[in-house]
Amino acid sequence: MLALVAAHLVVALLLPLVSARGHRLAFVTAAVLPALTLVWALANTGVALGAGVTESVAWAPTLGLELSFRLDALALAMIVLVSGLGALILVYSAGYFGPTSEEATRSAALVLTFAGVMLGLVLADDLLTLYVFWELTSITSYLLVGQRGDKRESRRAALQALLVTVLGGLSMLLGFVLLGEAAGTYRISEILALGRAGELQGGGMVPVALLLILLGAFTKSAQLPFHPWLPAAMVAPTPVSAYLHAASMVKAGVYLVARLSPGFADLAVWWVPIVVVGIGTMLIGGWRALAETDLKRVLAFGTVSQLGFLMVLLGAGGRVAALAGIGMLLAHGLFKAPLFMIVGAIDHATGTRDLRKLSGLRTSMPGLALAGVLAAASMAGLPPLLGFIGKETAFEAFIEEGGSRSWAIAIGLLVGSVLTAAYSARFVWGAFAAKAGKEPTPVHAPGPLLTVPVWLCVVGGLVLGLAAPVVDALAAGYADQYVPADAEEAGYHLALWHGPGLPLLFSAVALGGGLALHLQRKRVRKLAHRSPFSAQNGYENTVAGLERVAVVVTGRLQVGSLPAYLATILVVVVLFLAPAAIAAGVWPGDQVFYHEIAQVPLGIAVVVAAVAVVRARRRFTAVLLVGVIGYGVGGLFVVDGAPDLALAQFLVETLSLVAFVFVLRRLPSHFTEQPSPRRSQLFKAALATVGGIVVAGVAVVLSGARVGPASASDDFVALAPDGAGAENIVAAIIVDFRALDTVGEIGVLFVAAAGVASLVLATRYDRGRASGQSSPPHEKDVLG
């Protein structure tokens, strides 16, 4: 399974090469792998519905990290969406993106990458593996929505999607860690088994973990109040919308809830937020869809609404609700993806997606219109389509359960379904109806690449509706993880006809209510436009508020004064080091004044130079005196028998002296025009003195804490001649024992050099621009 995921990524990397020969070829090539994945998954249906196919690859064994995958019923259902619809949408993209489209190369590779990471996500059987793929989908969708990034709208939408989903993703990671630690394992299947058995330890940690995980699921699946990113992301090309926002990415949150529900659905901390947020989202999304005029945004709010619906079904627990959930999951993919593709085809054919401008497409594009009607009918819940089966089962699940909770949920779902039927009707009417007083919109017929995938999806929805037992087998494979309450619940199956009863009545009410709402569309639209608060404004205010806080904090902390920064550092050093040293330190008893007589003059020289630096008024003098201090310390190294250190110290000192002198040429020769005020001088002197005394004192105390050579040094001494073949232990440490440090340090040097060069060149470039002259030498400098 890992190989399959990796293959997606590798092929995606190579796709730009194929793209050079033609975009269509690239998209069709990209479609092959998802199609193969679907075939592989379907070939494993038997095992997947039974024990499941598992695979585990060690990732970082010493840390206990592994990449675990598991193909079971839920993963299989998701793969039908992710890979099956993915392949169809890639074929559709071949028709959608023109041969000269600049977006095509990027989109082909990114959509395939996305399919790969999404596949990894649904197959993951390890919380951390799942998290990795989860964030990869966020990043990939950011790139897909942002496209070239040359439009402000795209950038904002992409950033919003990224910020919101990553916020949830991070909280989810925290939740995963808490959950994994509480369970003692990160294997999802094992955690679920523990959860089902009620043996999950960890006290108050598990509820917190679950809430954090739910936050991740809610943001990803655009639940209230995080939903605005999904409609905003509609700026992406239509095939991308169809894939990310119908088939895969936004389903990730629903999938996560479905994945974990069997273990936790009986905990109130799990199902209450899901039900409340899910129904709220279903209502808000459906209501807002009635106000939109852009067909794609109608569908986007419809997706928001349906995601709320799915959340409730898959999070509320219960075998029948889970059956309905899987049924709706498949149904939603099979009607929302073709609806998006139809919008793309209409956009292609007429150049607009505004339902106020479209008219008469029913007669000019009859085939597409029929497909659209069928898909929308499935969305509205019309028999014999898959959407009907899912919806009726959903009503059944909560009506049969009885009790006030279930009735409240059932009524909520009914109202939501009325809205669903209403916007389904609005979509069909808006896209295809001949509107009074409007000329038919001129069209040019879309090619087969644009229509065949649509029909495949629609027919899929119809066939699966008629062949309900197939879906039932798949859904039961997942739903049987729940313990049924009674024999009736245990014996329930997805089927086209359950006989008359309350669920059927509910379905009829939903359809009738929806049509009635649609007939009153003018009034409804006015109402739906009015909204006391807007989640989008909330998001924008939050981001703007964060930026303001950042500005305020930065303005207070980064005052741009070197003395202030140094004072802060020194105060912290004094406050933390001094009490610790006084409390825990022991003044060494055998402290001698000097070890070698040569240390005395060197020490005096260093001290004198240090005092003189403080007195210096000219920069050049100060630099020279600092050099004296450096050489003096180097001399102390020599006296103490550390020639390696001394050599390095002398060389670095020389070089930094030269660098200082270079820079000094551009700086005023004196530090200040006139001496600073007496009071600030006194404060600085006091702080410097205290700081110096503390550091010196701590150094002595620390040297007293050491009783003999550390065992590490002993080992170095012992190992150097044989292990590293070195007579110079310092060299052996640098290039052998701690060679990784060395590599890291020269990496730092590399960054520092690049930083210095960039800063110097950047200021010069600014000056060149300010004076209005182009600067060829600057170009040369930047290029080297």
Added chain:
Amino acid sequence: MTAPEQPDAVPFDEWDRPVEGWLLSGRCRDGHDRTLLLEVATRTLFPTMLVFSLYLLLVGHYSPGGGFSGGLVAGLAFVLRYIAGGDVGLGAVVSVRPPVLIGSGLTISVLTALVPLALGAQVLSSAKLEATLPLIGAVSTQTSLFLDVGVYVLIVGVVLDLLRSLGAGIDRDMRDAGERP
């Protein structure tokens, strides 16, 4: 077809210009601030310092030295050359761009770290190399020397980068601003 080079194509006042790049070119910047004494000293010191830096690099395993010190000495040799001859003197001897040097150094070190992996050993393991060279006899060294070589090259690159941005760059800024260095 270009005309065959005439022996007297070299102008009279340049007949004694050094042909070798590692000697100071003899051209001077702007004609002022030139100390002949320093130039002469540099002509002798520069190659010596480079040889010394190589010595430090090679001897590092057995006595004070190593890639860091060696690289710094070589860098200081270039600094000396820059002080004596300015940008011209530096450019005559180093035609490689500093970022390329820095990158090569880092690459050499990282490759040294990774090569043992390809041979089935742990990252950064080292081995002893022994050979008998004609005239010199048996010599031995460690493969970790290559790590040091990477450090050496990188340090030289860093120093040259410093000279390029702080030295020559500021020189030109001052020239542009009409100030005398």
